[in-house]
Each structure stands twice: as C-alpha cells, then as structure tokens.
Amino acid sequence: MRLLRAKDFLKVIKGEDIEFRIKPYEIQLKEKVVIEGVRSIYSLEFPKIKFKELIIRNCEFSGGLKLNHLEGRAFTFEKSKIKGLTLLGSRVDRMHISENIHLGELHFDKTAINNLDIARNESFNRFHLGCHNNVLRATISHNGVHNSGMTDSSVYICPERFGEIDIQNMHANKVEIGTFGEHSRLSVNGVVTDEFKIENCDHSKSQVSLKNIRPMGEQKSQLTIKDSKLDETVLEQSAISQFNDLSIENSEVGSLKNAVDELQRLQKARFWKRSISSMFLW
Numbered sequence: 001m002r003l004l005r006a007k008d009f010l011k012v013i014k015g016e017d018i019e020f021r022i023k024p025y026e027i028q029l030k031e032k033v034v035i036e037g038v039r040s041i042y043s044l045e046f047p048k049i050k051f052k053e054l055i056i057r058n059c060e061f062s063g064g065l066k067l068n069h070l071e072g073r074a075f076t077f078e079k080s081k082i083k084g085l086t087l088l089g090s091r092v093d094r095m096h097i098s099e100n101i102h103l104g105e106l107h108f109d110k111t112a113i114n115n116l117d118i119a120r121n122e123s124f125n126r127f128h129l130g131c132h133n134n135v136l137r138a139t140i141s142h143n144g145v146h147n148s149g150m151t152d153s154s155v156y157i158c159p160e161r162f163g164e165i166d167i168q169n170m171h172a173n174k175v176e177i178g179t180f181g182e183h184s185r186l187s188v189n190g191v192v193t194d195e196f197k198i199e200n201c202d203h204s205k206s207q208v209s210l211k212n213i214r215p216m217g218e219q220k221s222q223l224t225i226k227d228s229k230l231d232e233t234v235l236e237q238s239a240i241s242q243f244n245d246l247s248i249e250n251s252e253v254g255s256l257k258n259a260v261d262e263l264q265r266l267q268k269a270r271f272w273k274r275s276i277s278s279m280f281l282w
Helices: 006-014 018-024 237-243 254-265
Strands: 002-006 027-029 033-036 044-046 053-057 062-067 071-080 081-088 089-097 101-107 112-119 124-129 135-145 156-157 164-172 174-178 184-190 195-199 207-214 224-225 245-249 269-272
Touching: 002 006, 006 033, 006 269, 018 269, 044 089, 044 207, 124 135, 156 164
Parallel strands: 002 027, 033 053, 044 062, 053 071, 062 081, 071 089, 081 101, 089 112, 101 124, 112 135, 124 156, 135 164, 156 174, 164 184, 174 195, 184 207, 195 224, 224 245, 245 269
Antiparallel strands: none
C-alpha cells in the first residue's frame, strides 16, 4: 500500500500517474483530500483506498470510477458529472452523493455505511443498492428531477440489511424496491415512475410506508406487487388507481381489495399464482 499526499493522489485521479493506469496499486491518503475541477477522460479502478476524509466536487469524468475496498470516515462526491461510480466491498462511516448534474450509474455492492445521503442529483441512468449492502441509515431525496425527458432510468433498492431508509421525490422510469429485512423501516414519500414494483414486503414484520406514488404517464404505467403481504397502511388506494396496469403475483393485499376490484372490472389488473398454496388471498 502506497502512502500518498493530496497532490500525488490528484495525479492519479487525473490519469497522469502512468504506473497506476498500467497496474493500479493500493493507496493510503496521509491527509484530508479535496479534488476539485478535474476533467478526466479515463476510467479508473482502485483496488483499495484508505483515508480519513475524501471530497470530490465540480469534476467531470467521461469514464467511471470503480472503488474497491474504500475505507474511511467521510466520502463526498458532489456537483459533478460521471459515467459511473461503483463501490465494492467498502466501509465508510458517512457518505454524501449530492447535487450532481449527472450520475450515469451509481452502484453499491457488499458495502457497509453508517449514514448514507443521496440527494439532489439532477439526472441518472441507474441507481443500484443491492441486497448485500449493510446500511444503518439512508436518506435518498430529490433525485432525478430531469429524468422525465430521458428514455430510460432505473432504481433498484434492496432494504434487506438496511436499518432506516427515507426516500423522497424520486423520478425514474423504473423503480423497484424489494427484499425487506425483518424489523427494517422504509418510508417513501413521492415517487414518479412509469413502472413501480414492490417485492418481498411483509408489513407485519417491517415498517413500510409508500405514499404519493404516481406515474409519469398514465397510458403506459404499471404497478407490480410480488411475493408481498400489505394493505392500505403500506400503499395508498389512490396510488393503485392512477396506474394503467396492475400485476399482483403471489401476494395478499388486504384492505386494498376494493381498489384492486375496480381495476379488475376495467380489465387493468392481472393476477398470478405459482401454486395452490400461494399467499394470494382475499
């Protein structure tokens, strides 16, 4: 592992460290590092970075940054444009991904974070926070305000190992939330999407609230409930009625029955059972 000062790490980020580009090496930063105003055409993969505080702002990366084993106290990525930002096998106390003009792809896997803040990112292609992440507290707010004009954007969030998640004002063509850990808490208020899917949600084991869910365009919109047990305390009846198509697979919808019956009458609801013993019950 190489011990680098801020000026040396800046050369790596700019792609000026030829040795790193040929054979990336592990890095430990000696001091707080602020990277600002960089324009880079390179895609860089870091095998390991240990740091106290790392801030990247007002930068533009035509390629992507792949951060393996990022370990530190506070990581900030803000007011920038990037093709893709990936974190794998990392441990960070506080992470802020905010006010970026465009995030091509934001991908987290096998990463532990105490406090995660993803806020006010204007547009993105893909958010992926998979099931192998361990996040104590997450706030995901006001993202994708410019996504309405994009042909494709998607969000996948798996709260299996999350403690608390608050999602507010998310815009994306597709939004999927599923596999819920027991006793986790998820609060969603304001999602605009043409395809909304909730999967593996049991409101008797997790605290889940989905409010103000609505489609971008009603004529091509779809709501999917899969392998779940929920009722009006989880999902508002008004949200169901706004979508053009409803698909329910192996699920129990409880007090939402009236709204579902109305869509069925209008031939806008489809039902699927995988077996006679499925949990799709009325």
